[in-house]
Amino acid sequence: MPERMGVAEKYRERIVGGDPLRVVLWLAAPLVVAQLVHVSYNLVDALWLSRLYEGALAVPRQVWPTLMLFYVIAMSLSSANLAMISQYVGAERYGEASRTASKLFTLNLALALAVGSAYLILRPYIFSHITTVPPELYDDVVEYSGIMVFDVAFAYLGMAFTTVLQAVGDTRTPTYVSVAGALLNMVLDPIMIFGWFGFPAMGVKGAALATVLSRALVAAVAVKMFVGGFRGIRLSIVKPDRPWILRSVRIALPLAALQMSNSLAFMAQLRLVNMFGKVVATAYSIGFTVIDIADAAMWGFSQSTAIVVGQLIGAQLFGKARKSALLTSLFVGAVTGVSAVLVYLFRYPIASVFTASPEILEEAARFVEYFGLTVPFFAVFFVGFAVGRGSGHTYVPSAIAFARLWGLRVGLGYLLALGLGMGPLGIWLAMAVSNVGGGVLSLAWVALGNWARPVVEVGPARPVTVAAAPPSPRCEKREVDEVSGGS
Numbered sequence: 001m002p003e004r005m006g007v008a009e010k011y012r013e014r015i016v017g018g019d020p021l022r023v024v025l026w027l028a029a030p031l032v033v034a035q036l037v038h039v040s041y042n043l044v045d046a047l048w049l050s051r052l053y054e055g056a057l058a059v060p061r062q063v064w065p066t067l068m069l070f071y072v073i074a075m076s077l078s079s080a081n082l083a084m085i086s087q088y089v090g091a092e093r094y095g096e097a098s099r100t101a102s103k104l105f106t107l108n109l110a111l112a113l114a115v116g117s118a119y120l121i122l123r124p125y126i127f128s129h130i131t132t133v134p135p136e137l138y139d140d141v142v143e144y145s146g147i148m149v150f151d152v153a154f155a156y157l158g159m160a161f162t163t164v165l166q167a168v169g170d171t172r173t174p175t176y177v178s179v180a181g182a183l184l185n186m187v188l189d190p191i192m193i194f195g196w197f198g199f200p201a202m203g204v205k206g207a208a209l210a211t212v213l214s215r216a217l218v219a220a221v222a223v224k225m226f227v228g229g230f231r232g233i234r235l236s237i238v239k240p241d242r243p244w245i246l247r248s249v250r251i252a253l254p255l256a257a258l259q260m261s262n263s264l265a266f267m268a269q270l271r272l273v274n275m276f277g278k279v280v281a282t283a284y285s286i287g288f289t290v291i292d293i294a295d296a297a298m299w300g301f302s303q304s305t306a307i308v309v310g311q312l313i314g315a316q317l318f319g320k321a322r323k324s325a326l327l328t329s330l331f332v333g334a335v336t337g338v339s340a341v342l343v344y345l346f347r348y349p350i351a352s353v354f355t356a357s358p359e360i361l362e363e364a365a366r367f368v369e370y371f372g373l374t375v376p377f378f379a380v381f382f383v384g385f386a387v388g389r390g391s392g393h394t395y396v397p398s399a400i401a402f403a404r405l406w407g408l409r410v411g412l413g414y415l416l417a418l419g420l421g422m423g424p425l426g427i428w429l430a431m432a433v434s435n436v437g438g439g440v441l442s443l444a445w446v447a448l449g450n451w452a453r454p455v456v457e458v459g460p461a462r463p464v465t466v467a468a469a470p471p472s473p474r475c476e477k478r479e480v481d482e483v484s485g486g487s
Contacts, residue, residue, distance in 0.1 A: 090314020
């Protein structure tokens with residue numbers, strides 16, 4: 001008899017037995033809402049910072065690529081364990097899913113302090129010697145990053161929480177908590193930046209503190225929920241065993257190498273951008289803030305694709321897993337394409353909200369003009385990478401991502417911008433080419449690659465209950481209420 005975990009089993013039946021695209025849409029809906037809230041926060045955050053001085057909104061964009069380097073272990077372990085937990089759930093091995101989740105949570109807890117301390121020590125060297133932050137921004141970047149050290153520690157716990165629930169199929173609970181954190185961040189931002197209601201005016205440090213407090217909320221909720229038991233999963237401090245470590249490392253290693261490479265590539269690109277001074281660095285930050293509007297949907301769909309692919313492979317429905325991945329790739333590319341066209345058409349009025357400088361505005365609009373219309377290809381690439389995470393077969397998408405970033409975005413960017421003397425335009429063109437190349441290769445791998453096979457022991461195939469029709473709105477409301485009562 002398979003081990004039972006009631007709520008997880010209900011999610012599993014709906015995911016494995018439902019129409020592939022409709023299931024992806026159902027799982028993605030709350031994640032897309034959460035991402036839209038985060039995009040709204042980023043826009044508001046950039047707007048407040050732009051009121052401090054011209055270029056202040058570039059400070060977070062200078063820091064985030066360096067943070068990515070220190071998130072690598074948590075991100076790669078989370079991806080590896082999402083594949084394992086979702087495939088165990090698909091195979092109805094719920095006890096193994098819970099034990100795997102406990103090992104992930106324990107390890108992330110141990111790593112949080114060590115990684116945060118490393119970032120605290122190394123960040124001044126990174127900003128002065130690697131990304132070469134413009135002198136006008138350097139002091140604020142160092143102060144902002146000093147507070148974001150705490151974000152590294154809280155993020156390790158938050159990623160474990162999100163991974164476990166999403167692997168089960170519960171995308172709503174992490175969304176509720178994430179949205180609550182983003183809204184808290186949005187409220188705290190102006191209070192701490194400008195010193196409203198008697199608080200001291202902290203400038204860019206206030207924006208960092210608001211972010212850290214919101215992340216602390218997610219981490220605190222994660223600990224409280226899982227210690228008491230949630231969605232059939234009760235986590236405990238469990239010493240990670242050798243087989244779990246070896247399997248996690250095997251799946252996570254290419255992801256860790258890629259994510260570390262990604263962070264270094266973004267820092268190399270940031271260094272190239274910074275060579276052209278504060279105007280281009282600020283335009284780069286504004287451009288990405290605008291592009292975030294166009295690609296908001298893809299983050300939610302990539303997460304839901306990984307969940308569905310993992311559980312379908314665990315249930316040994318390999319053809320259905322491949323169909324789901326292909327349909328989602330095409331759907332997300334189309335949706336993102338519509339958003340990209342709208343952002344392109346309104347690039348000047350949107351970018352003008354963040355700067356009064358005609359020079360910065362023109363460069364930011366040019367960034368969106370060349371880079372924005374290729375965002376659908378990036379969305380397709382991102383969904384393909386999610387297929388690798390859900391299936392546990394990460395080497396090919398990692399290789400595509402490496403070639404996309406280092407060969408096209410960084411290598412071609414330096415060649416065009418410096419070697420051929422095209423300046424910032426060469427950077428934007430290289431970024432556009434990298435999106436197109438990555439999207440085409442990723443779609444080819446999803447359609448033709450040998451990824452539809454499990455990475456855990458799934459046992460003999462079990463009959464699946466097929467969902468004949470979607471639940472009624474009343475049933476959907478009851479399920480949401482159940483989740484809310486159970487973030």
